[in-house]
Amino acid sequence: MQETREISALxxxxxxxxxxxxxxxxxxxxxxxxxxxxxxxxxxxxxxSEEVQERIELLIHKLHFNxxxxxxxxxxxxPYHDLLFGSLLVAKFQYPELATAPVLQELERIRRNVxxxxxxxxxxxxxxxxxxxxxxxxxxxxxxxxxYNNPDDFFIHKVIxxxxxxxxxxxxxxLLLCEMLDLNVKAINIPRQFILAYFHHDYDQLADTNPQQKxxxxxxxxxxxxxxxxxxxxxxxxxxVPITPFYFKPLSHKRIIQIQIEELAKCFKNLKxxxxxxxxxxxxxxxxx
Numbered sequence: 396m397q398e399t400r401e402i403s404a405l406x407x408x409x410x411x412x413x414x415x416x417x418x419x420x421x422x423x424x425x426x427x428x429x430x431x432x433x434x435x436x437x438x439x440x441x442x443x444s445e446e447v448q449e450r451i452e453l454l455i456h457k458l459h460f461n462x463x464x465x466x467x468x469x470x471x472x473x474p475y476h477d478l479l480f481g482s483l484l485v486a487k488f489q490y491p492e493l494a495t496a497p498v499l500q501e502l503e504r505i506r507r508n509v510x511x512x513x514x515x516x517x518x519x520x521x522x523x524x525x526x527x528x529x530x531x532x533x534x535x536x537x538x539x540x541x542x543y544n545n546p547d548d549f550f551i552h553k554v555i556x557x558x559x560x561x562x563x564x565x566x567x568x569x570l571l572l573c574e575m576l577d578l579n580v581k582a583i584n585i586p587r588q589f590i591l592a593y594f595h596h597d598y599d600q601l602a603d604t605n606p607q608q609k610x611x612x613x614x615x616x617x618x619x620x621x622x623x624x625x626x627x628x629x630x631x632x633x634x635x636v637p638i639t640p641f642y643f644k645p646l647s648h649k650r651i652i653q654i655q656i657e658e659l660a661k662c663f664k665n666l667k668x669x670x671x672x673x674x675x676x677x678x679x680x681x682x683x684x
Contacts, residue, residue, distance in 0.1 A: 401432070406438055410447045421454060429458050430668060451671075457490035460674055467678055469650065478574065479551075481652040485550050485659065486550040488675065498552045505534060506575045513576065519593050519611045520621065527619030530569065534558065538565055538617030546662040549655060562589040563655050566616030570651075580614065581645035585627075586636050591616055591653075592643065600645060607643040653682045
C-alpha cells in the first residue's frame with residue numbers, strides 16, 4: 396500500500412506511551428485492512444525498539460484475525476462445512492500465511508496409497524486396518540497425549556509435516572482420508588475422548604434413534620487401534636457415565652472444528668497470550684448455532 400501522509404502520521408504515533416492514543420491509532424490502522432501489512436512489516440524491520448516491534452506484531456495479528464473471522468463466518472454460513480477447509484482455517488490462526496497446496500498434495504498422496512490397498516471385497520474392519528497400517532506404520536504417524544504446551548499438535552499442516560499429532564488432529568486426518576475414500580467413519584461424542592466410529596452404510600442420522608446399534612466398531616485416532624462395543628462399555632463403566640444414544644451420534648464438521656478451537660485456546664491460557672485465548676473463544680462463539 397502506498398504510504399500516505401495519514402499512514403506516516405499514524406505510524407509515528409505507534410510508540411506513544413498514552414494507551415488511549417495508541418488504541419485510537421491502532422483502530423485507524425486496522426481500518427485500512429490487510430493491504431497495510433507490508434507497510435507494517437517494513438516499519439518493524441526499521442524499528443529498534445522491542446516494545447514498538449511488539450505493538451506492530453499485535454497490529455499485524457489483529458489484521459490477520461479480522462480476515463480469519465470473516466473466513467470463519469463464510470465457512471459457517473456455507474451449508475457443507477468442508478472439514479479440510481475448516482481445519483486449515485484453524486491453522487491459519489497461528490500461521491496466517493499458510494500455503495495450503497502442500498497440505499492437499501500430501502493428503503492426496505496418502506489417500507492414493509490407501510486406495511491402492513483397498514478393494515470392494517474387504518470387510519469394514521479390514522478397510523480400517525488398511526488405513527491404520529498405512530497411516531500409522533508406513534506413513535509413521537505418531538500420537539501424543541492431549542496437552543497444551545505445544546499448539547502445533549492441533550494444526551493439520553503441522554501434523555502432516557512432523558507426522559505427530561494429538562487425538563483431535565490425528566482424528567481429523569483420519570476422517571479426511573475416510574471422506575476422500577467414501578468410507579462411513581464419523582467422530583462421535585464420547586466423554587473426555589475424541590473417538591471415531593465406523594457406521595453401517597445404511598445409517599440414517601435423522602431416522603435412527605439408537606446410533607450405537609449402527610456402529611461396527613470404534614477407532615482410537617491417536618494410534619489407529621480398533622475398539623469393540625465391549626471395550627466401549629467398559630470405558631463408560633470406568634468413567635462412571637451412563638451410556639445414552641447421545642454419545643454415539645456423529646459430530647458435525649462444525650462441532651469438530653469448534654472443539655478443535657476450544658482445545659487449542661487452552662494453549663494460550665496465560666497472561667502473555669491471553670488475547671489469543673480470547674480471540675479463539677470469539678471464533679468458537681461465532682460457530683454456535
